[in-house]
Amino acid sequence: MEKQEYTITLYTENSIGLIGRISTIFSRRKINIESLNTSPSEVEGIHRFTILITETEEVLRKLCRQIEKQIDVLKAYYNTNDEVIWQEQALYKVPTDIVTEELYVERLLRQYGASAVVIRKDYTVFETAGHREEIDNLTQELTKYNLIEFVRGARIAIIKNSAGFHAKLKKFEEHEPSEEIIENEFLEKGESVFTM
Amino acid sequence: MSTLEKTENKECTKGTQPTKQLKGSQAVLEALLCEGVDTVFGYPGGAIMPIYDALYDYNDRLNHILVRHEQGGIHAAQGYARTSGRTGVVFATSGPGATNLVTGLADAMIDSNPIVCVTGQVFASLLGTDAFQETDVINITAPVTKWSYQVTEASEIPQALAKAFYIASTGRPGPVLIDITKNAQMELFDYPGYKKCTHIRSYRPAPIVRKEYVEEAAALINGAKKPFILFGQGIILGRAEEEFKTFLAKSGIPAAATVMGLSALETDHPQHVGMLGMHGNYAPNVMTNECDVLIAIGMRFDDRVTGRLDKYAKQAKLIHLDIDPAEIDKNVKATVPVWGDCKETLPLLTALVDKADHSAWLQQFRELEKEEVKEVIQDELHPTSEVMTMGEVVNILNELTGGDAIITTDVGQHQMVACRYAKFNQSKSNVTSGGLGTMGFGLPAAIGAWYGAPERTVVAIIGDGGFQMTLQELGTIMQFGAKVKILILNNQFLGMVRQWQQLFNDRRYSFVNITSPDFVAVAKGYGISGNKISDRSVLKTALKAMLDHDGAYLLEVMVGKENNVFPMVAQGTSVSEIRLK
Numbered sequence: 001m002e003k004q005e006y007t008i009t010l011y012t013e014n015s016i017g018l019i020g021r022i023s024t025i026f027s028r029r030k031i032n033i034e035s036l037n038t039s040p041s042e043v044e045g046i047h048r049f050t051i052l053i054t055e056t057e058e059v060l061r062k063l064c065r066q067i068e069k070q071i072d073v074l075k076a077y078y079n080t081n082d083e084v085i086w087q088e089q090a091l092y093k094v095p096t097d098i099v100t101e102e103l104y105v106e107r108l109l110r111q112y113g114a115s116a117v118v119i120r121k122d123y124t125v126f127e128t129a130g131h132r133e134e135i136d137n138l139t140q141e142l143t144k145y146n147l148i149e150f151v152r153g154a155r156i157a158i159i160k161n162s163a164g165f166h167a168k169l170k171k172f173e174e175h176e177p178s179e180e181i182i183e184n185e186f187l188e189k190g191e192s193v194f195t196m
Numbered sequence: 197m198s199t200l201e202k203t204e205n206k207e208c209t210k211g212t213q214p215t216k217q218l219k220g221s222q223a224v225l226e227a228l229l230c231e232g233v234d235t236v237f238g239y240p241g242g243a244i245m246p247i248y249d250a251l252y253d254y255n256d257r258l259n260h261i262l263v264r265h266e267q268g269g270i271h272a273a274q275g276y277a278r279t280s281g282r283t284g285v286v287f288a289t290s291g292p293g294a295t296n297l298v299t300g301l302a303d304a305m306i307d308s309n310p311i312v313c314v315t316g317q318v319f320a321s322l323l324g325t326d327a328f329q330e331t332d333v334i335n336i337t338a339p340v341t342k343w344s345y346q347v348t349e350a351s352e353i354p355q356a357l358a359k360a361f362y363i364a365s366t367g368r369p370g371p372v373l374i375d376i377t378k379n380a381q382m383e384l385f386d387y388p389g390y391k392k393c394t395h396i397r398s399y400r401p402a403p404i405v406r407k408e409y410v411e412e413a414a415a416l417i418n419g420a421k422k423p424f425i426l427f428g429q430g431i432i433l434g435r436a437e438e439e440f441k442t443f444l445a446k447s448g449i450p451a452a453a454t455v456m457g458l459s460a461l462e463t464d465h466p467q468h469v470g471m472l473g474m475h476g477n478y479a480p481n482v483m484t485n486e487c488d489v490l491i492a493i494g495m496r497f498d499d500r501v502t503g504r505l506d507k508y509a510k511q512a513k514l515i516h517l518d519i520d521p522a523e524i525d526k527n528v529k530a531t532v533p534v535w536g537d538c539k540e541t542l543p544l545l546t547a548l549v550d551k552a553d554h555s556a557w558l559q560q561f562r563e564l565e566k567e568e569v570k571e572v573i574q575d576e577l578h579p580t581s582e583v584m585t586m587g588e589v590v591n592i593l594n595e596l597t598g599g600d601a602i603i604t605t606d607v608g609q610h611q612m613v614a615c616r617y618a619k620f621n622q623s624k625s626n627v628t629s630g631g632l633g634t635m636g637f638g639l640p641a642a643i644g645a646w647y648g649a650p651e652r653t654v655v656a657i658i659g660d661g662g663f664q665m666t667l668q669e670l671g672t673i674m675q676f677g678a679k680v681k682i683l684i685l686n687n688q689f690l691g692m693v694r695q696w697q698q699l700f701n702d703r704r705y706s707f708v709n710i711t712s713p714d715f716v717a718v719a720k721g722y723g724i725s726g727n728k729i730s731d732r733s734v735l736k737t738a739l740k741a742m743l744d745h746d747g748a749y750l751l752e753v754m755v756g757k758e759n760n761v762f763p764m765v766a767q768g769t770s771v772s773e774i775r776l777k
Contacts, residue, residue, distance in 0.1 A: 013398050017334055017344075024339045065522035071343040071363060074398045172397045 001056040005034075006078045007086060007157045008064065010049035011041060011165050013072040022049065022073070025066050031055060035088070037154035043165045046074065052155045074172055079159055086157035089129045091117070092142055093149035096124045105145050112138045123148060218387040220350030220380045221250035224314060227357035228258060230390040233285050235259045235276060235647045237269040241289025242329055244316025246381035248287075261647065261676050264668040266293050268640035270300025270371075271666070274309045275644030278627045279602055279652070281435065283310040283365045284644065290316045291329030294375070295336065299634055301371045302340040306631030307456060308433060310369035312360045320348040320377040333375050342370030350383035354390050362393035367401030368520040369433060402519050405536040405544065413515045413532045414548030416489050422557050423449045424480075424487035426472060426501075429456035429630075430494010430518060430538055437461070437623045439542040440493070446546055448554045450561050452480035454495045456630040459620035463599060469561040473501045474765045475612040478572075479564035481763070481771040484509050486560075493517045494538050497527040498631065507770035517541055571776040572762050577617065583756040584732055586613040586685045592736050593655065593683070594619040596743055601653040602627060602645050606638030606662030609691035612761045614657045624649070636665030639682065643669060646678045653681065653743065660686040660712045670722040673748045681742050682724075682750040684715055687757050695760045719750040726750035 012018055019038065026033050034052045041048035055063075057078075064076040096119065098105050112134060114126040128138060132155075139150055218226070224247055228236065236258055240248040251260060263269040266288045273284030288297055294315040304311045318327040334346050343363045347356050353376065360372040417423055431440050437460055444451060444461070450469045451461060461468050470477030472484070481503075484490065490512040495501070502508045508528060516523070516530035517538050524533040534541050576587030590613055593601075599619030604627040605611040611628055620626060627645050629637040642656035663684055673680055694708040716726040725745060729738045735753070742751040765774045 016346075017338065020335055021338050028339065062522070062526055065524075065526075069520070069522050071396065071399045169397075172400075 084157040089153040221246040238287030243290035266296035271640035272644030275641035276648040280648030294333040304371040311371035358393035403535040420489035425451035428495025431460035459625040478568035635662040730754035
């Protein structure tokens with residue numbers, strides 16, 4: 001099976017330390033997390049993780065089951081790039097005189113749809129959003145023109161074939177099947193045990 | 197707090213009534229009482245002092261066993277959980293107290309033992325400052341706990357513990373750690389009463405049973421000519437021993453146990469064909485690659501069971517029954533996954549399978565068994581050599597206990613010999629460190645095993661190496677009187693490593709030669725009676741004296757120095773290539 005980029009989407013409780021529990025599931029198999037984003041989701045009180053890794057589908061399936069096993073994780077999905085709409089955001093800081101003096105740079109910024117966030121006499125900060133390759137290409141070009149600072153945000157992604165999490169959550173909040181579980185047998189004999 | 201608030205609780209009417217002001221430390225103990233806890237294994241220290249102060253007043257209702265090391269405490273709690281079927285509870289202080297739990301947590305995690313650990317922590321105001329005995333126990337233990345939570349306010353305690361007991365004991369059980377800062381233990385708060393947790397929205401103890409998979413599984417079984425069952429600890433954890441036997445009776449299929457599954461089915465059952473794995477029996481290993489339908493129940497295809505994966509049961513269709521969806525397809529691909537609690541799925545399957553007779557197929561197992569008896573077992577149980585074998589000691593022990601004893605083992609050659617030859621008449625009788633292979637497990641686990649089933653005989657079979665890892669727990673036995681029978685099989689080597697060095701490293705015996713103290717004298721120092729023998733003629737009387745003694749007893753038996761455990765599926769080879777010598 002070929003390795004390829006997969007976007008993992010997790011719906012979780014917003015609990016302290018969960019990110020550590022999730023990250024060890026990757027690190028114990030020596031898998032690099034290429035990008036990780038946490039944010040609110042479409043459902044109030046439910047957190048959404050978006051994780052990008054490159055692996056085979058078989059590994060993805062195992063990883064997602066192990067992640068879903070974590071108590072505070074409600075659901076884990078994995079999708080190929082075709083199955084999601086995804087974006088990454090980037091900020092570039094370049095000397096202002098480059099923008100004003102170099103025609104090519106201006107054309108470049110137009111071509112990539114970059115917009116200015118801050119313009120100062122000494123530097124200008126541009127922002128752009130898109131796929132990884134577009135951002136990488138622009139970065140490469142700007143490097144030739146004294147790019148001062150560059151940062152790229154984590155991938156965020158919407159699953160094309162998803163009706164959202166509202167209905168799912170309702171199911172999770174139903175009692176079935178947890179009423180069926182076997183209780184501590186000792187509890188049923190409480191009367192004979194406790195002397196209070 | 198957010199995750200705690202989403203927990204649904206059932207009221208406990210047993211404990212102290214609501215509206216009273218309680219200290220956090222008292223609320224911890226109230227929680228234990230409401231959860232039906234009768235025994236706690238622990239060790240005090242600075243950060244858990246408020247809980248121990250409160251314990252002073254609960255001493256009549258909670259039996260606290262003061263261990264000699266926190267690792268001993270958690271192994272004891274594991275032993276308790278394994279023989280009682282209830283949740284084991286451990287107290288430890290912050291810092292070193294908490295880090296000493298790590299080996300036991302990892303062991304309990306991989307062997308699915310329900311454990312709740314309560315650790316003290318420095319004051320919340322000191323968190324992250326490298327305070328005295330501060331350690332980030334939540335993060336250190338995250339990979340080896342099913343769940344963990346740090347409590348920093350007294351008011352969180354009832355809910356945190358309710359959630360801990362619920363998570364530890366339901367679904368696939370596991371260890372949970374609750375870390376409580378000292379201020380939270382000391383604070384007074386309006387006690388709302390204890391409510392048992394019954395539902396957590398992000399946690400499904402068992403997946404929903406898919407009836408169509410049960411039907412598919414039954415169809416496969418009904419069409420099978422050579423079906424074969426592998427059963428694991430899931431039967432015991434699911435309390436499904438009877439359901440399993442009913443399934444066996446109707447289906448007529450031969451069944452083999454994993455190490456962790458031993459005692460789920462009595463050894464003498466006519467369809468029991470032995471143990472799987474690296475040092476398991478000949479027939480079940482060979483037949484794994486001969487059967488047409490493999491039915492795995494509550495087991496997880498550990499590499500010690502499968503040997504070389506790409507040559508494992510390739511000819512067979514696999515039906516995998518497990519409560520943990522992450523186990524399905526993890527190591528071996530299932531043809532039909534039957535997700536769910538086997539207590540629920542086995543009766544569904546039994547109802548759909550045809551009454552069948554597989555006696556001719558079963559007979560093939562018995563033929564292979566004869567070969568193993570001839571090549572291995574005969575010599576191991578009835579040796580002609582002058583020195584004693586581990587197998588003959590276990591065999592005589594079987595004779596004397598009739599198979600009614602709980603056997604705990606440590607890790608190594610003696611463990612494999614005990615698992616191979618010990619006779620079990622009833623469930624929850626085999627307490628061993630299966631997944632993690634923790635040397636030093638045997639003695640403290642035996643202490644806990646006894647508290648979990650005090651009416652039963654508990655024999656701890658331990659090697660000379662492993663015993664020296666946790667022998668400080670003799671102090672616990674001395675102080676609290678657990679009637680544990682300690683049977684040391686001394687071959688004067690770290691035997692299993694020596695065996696590998698002999699077979700695979702050209703006899704280059706690198707640091708496997710271990711010397712031991714006078715174990716009987718050590719026991720005597722702890723006020724425990726004992727005896728040492730090296731002559732076969734007194735073996736039976738010595739074992740009988742050990743079992744008849746009213747109280748703990750240590751018997752050291754000198755056995756052959758360079759005996760090997762066979763059969764053996766060498767690492768990296770297929771189960772078909774199992775060696776008899």
